Amino acid sequence: MNHKVEDHMALISQLYPGVFTQMAPQQGESKPRRRRKKNKDAGLSGAKKRKLSEEQVNLLEMNFGSEHKLESDRKDKLASELGLDPRQVAVWFQNRRARWKNKKLEEEYTKLKTSHETIVVEKCQLESEVLKLKEQLCEAEKEIQRLSDRADGVSTNSPSSSLSMAMDPPFLGEFAMEGYEDAFYMPPENNYVPGMEWINLYM
DNA sequence: TAGCGTGATGCGTTACATCA
DNA sequence: GTGATGTAACGCATCACGCT
Numbered sequence: 421m422n423h424k425v426e427d428h429m430a431l432i433s434q435l436y437p438g439v440f441t442q443m444a445p446q447q448g449e450s451k452p453r454r455r456r457k458k459n460k461d462a463g464l465s466g467a468k469k470r471k472l473s474e475e476q477v478n479l480l481e482m483n484f485g486s487e488h489k490l491e492s493d494r495k496d497k498l499a500s501e502l503g504l505d506p507r508q509v510a511v512w513f514q515n516r517r518a519r520w521k522n523k524k525l526e527e528e529y530t531k532l533k534t535s536h537e538t539i540v541v542e543k544c545q546l547e548s549e550v551l552k553l554k555e556q557l558c559e560a561e562k563e564i565q566r567l568s569d570r571a572d573g574v575s576t577n578s579p580s581s582s583l584s585m586a587m588d589p590p591f592l593g594e595f596a597m598e599g600y601e602d603a604f605y606m607p608p609e610n611n612y613v614p615g616m617e618w619i620n621l622y623m
Numbered sequence: 624t625a626g627c628g629t630g631a632t633g634c635g636t637t638a639c640a641t642c643a
Numbered sequence: 644g645t646g647a648t649g650t651a652a653c654g655c656a657t658c659a660c661g662c663t
Contacts, residue, residue, distance in 0.1 A: 471660090492651095518655070
């Protein structure tokens with residue numbers, strides 16, 4: 421028997437409706453469950469329902485704590501210890517399991533809900549960050565365009581524009597001397613230049 | 624009196640044993 | 644080996660009672 425796996429599947433399918441709809445057997449789908457008949461005579465003929473004593477409940481709880489399932493021997497032993505019918509012990513365990521499972525489901529649901537909400541908030545933050553970055557990118561593109569336009573305007577007026585001068589090797593004329601290459605500072609690659617963060621977007 | 628907690632019941636399902 | 648049948652145990656939905 422593989423009840424544990426089935427229990428897990430059922431638990432998960434209840435926690436995540438839809439996840440196992442294609443895997444789990446669709447039991448009880450066609451047949452609507454028959455409603456339990458009311459037994460009006462129960463109070464007259466049947467034994468009256470009685471609440472278990474505190475000691476009885478304590479012992480049952482202790483046993484449930486160590487093992488949720490109840491083997492036949494253990495049930496009989498426990499029943500005689502408690503002065504109860506074995507059937508009552510079985511019913512108590514059955515109800516206890518069902519209610520424990522519901523509690524677990526509720527806890528799991530709360531945990532999942534909290535974590536889902538956290539993720540949604542995180543997603544919103546990331547989305548707003550993306551928007552901000554896009555705006556920065558747009559501004560940077562405009563700046564590039566502005567600089568490029570200005571450079572074009574200057575170069576049409578003079579063949580040796582400031583931009584082309586910057587790109588050309590330095591004109592040293594008669595003072596040109598070998599070994600003075602280091603006299604001109606060239607920033608190393610990936611060096612941080614304040615206000616030029618946008619340039620990294622193109623690298 | 625409503626609402627809640629909990630013992631009990633009815634029914635469907637499953638696993639297992641027995642038998643023809 | 645196999646299908647039919649019986650039985651025990653379980654889960655689930657629900658009832659019913661006692662208590663606050």
